[in-house]
């Protein structure tokens with residue numbers, strides 16, 4: 001099993017500073033990346049601890065990372081969610097996964113907590129804990145700068161936390177270098193409670209692959225096909241920002257408006273947030289290590305409102321969540337809000353949801369409009385920039401909001417719960433849930449709470465033809481946004497595919513999402529084979545995805561009690577239709593959602609009444625160990 005893998009899983013206990021290595025052979029069934037991270041997590045009893053410092057966190061990369069296969073760059077993180085109480089996975093780009101693997105490790109498991117701040121340093125297949133007293137309190141760009149100064153080497157990358165995580169903000173995330181966020185579960189607060197500022201990896205070791213000639217050939221073919229894919233060329237040209245935010249490439253993509261009250265904005269109101277408005281400030285394109293698509297923008301803005309802003313990594317969710325969902329129309333304000341989220345290590349989607357919640361609370365008199373620090377709770381107000389600072393530092397109103405929408409609503413009471421746009425307690429920042437049915441179902445059923453990077457396919461956004469839908473997915477309605485037909489099954493399949501892609505370490509933007517032709521499971525199995533020498537069929541690969549998704553679902557049930565009753569959108573999406581535009585009157589239909597939920601569970605082999613895997617199903621899937629009372 002040495003081909004394609006670095007060969008080692010590192011286990012670090014921060015309490016007693018014990019560091020041990022395990023052979024990756026021990027986990028041979030579990031591919032790597034998200035699949036491996038989820039399995040390891042499920043085996044650690046302290047996962048059920050209520051104390052984030054005592055909970056484990058796993059960082060893992062897949063077998064295709066660092067092999068030279070295009071876009072084999074992604075890193076998975078798995079831990080207990082500080083927001084939902086269940087588990088979450090993050091999948092993040094940047095250089096870290098490649099560097100970690102080249103430094104000698106396929107996965108790092110962190111347990112316990114350190115009495116004083118440390119960082120974990122990986123290089124040359126050795127690991128060392130180093131004092132991080134001098135790094136504690138630094139924002140992400142200063143952390144990067146400081147590490148670059150200490151290790152004058154270009155081969156360094158880190159995954160770490162900013163001040164928000166250090167201070168225990170539930171909606172904090174991990175950052176890979178300056179521009180890549182691993183969000184969704186408050187992972188920043190976990191590392192903060194552990195006293196672990198970062199994992200730093202320096203690596204340039206060549207990774208052995210099984211068939212280097214075959215791999216080079218396949219890589220060449222993939223690059224050629226990617227260069228000729230209309231969808232991926234659009235991604236190269238516009239990034240996700242230009243593709244799907246502020247109206248997107250066709251000026252028709254819906255957005256979230258003022259705490260999900262609507263999905264429609266007139267085009268003149270979208271204009272300040274469109275990608276072309278930012279283009280004059282673009283100084284470079286950026287991306288993950290070795291990726292030719294380079295879907296990220298680097299901006300340098302001489303802003304009179306905020307001073308010079310040097311921002312990178314703004315994806316569609318920042319534009320939607322920090323722009324239209326908060327009523328922010330000022331181009332520079334959106335960029336500054338995004339920049340501050342990255343600097344403090346805050347999860348953009350969660351920040352969007354909790355500020356939108358606060359603004360609606362102010363509209364209904366639950367919160368005062370005027371807040372300390374000259375924060376004015378008004379849609380689109382410039383002082384929302386100050387509010388993000390307060391969330392990052394956990395001061396003023398930011399202290400309450402740093403706990404996320406659900407917790408803030410619980411504490412505020414006074415009817416504020418009806419302004420809390422959450423699924424499984426996780427704040428929602430989404431733009432097409434009324435109008436795009438499979439998209440919505442993917443978010444509703446997400447094991448980590450909300451979020452479309454799981455079961456939500458791009459088929460509706462891409463409007464794939466009935467012929468392509470039938471040929472590739474066996475569903476001629478796959479590209480029809482307003483149709484529920486076959487969408488439950490499509491979403492369940494997409495959930496499994498996404499778990500496969502995350503486990504291999506590939507970037508989902510190319511492999512299967514924006515261009516379905518790169519999500520062919522037999523082809524993915526061939527890539528796995530040339531890298532590792534391990535023969536597996538596309539069907540078996542999909543079964544690994546199903547296993548991963550099932551473990552995550554079951555852990556959500558065991559830890560937080562999540563089941564079918566929790567697979568529900570905010571009621572606003574049923575009751576308040578889109579006001580105008582191409583999707584005027586669109587809303588979710590309760591009966592149809594329930595019908596497709598049943599189809600979703602049935603495809604996965606879960607019980608349709610409870611939405612949970614039965615004991616028998618867990619045993620069939622080789623997951624019987626989950627039934628032991630270890631958590």
Ligand code: SF4
Pocket residue numbers: 071073093094286287288291292293294295296507508509510
């Ligand atoms: S497409 Fe974007 S996110 Fe994916 S690997 Fe390339 S630069 Fe990274």
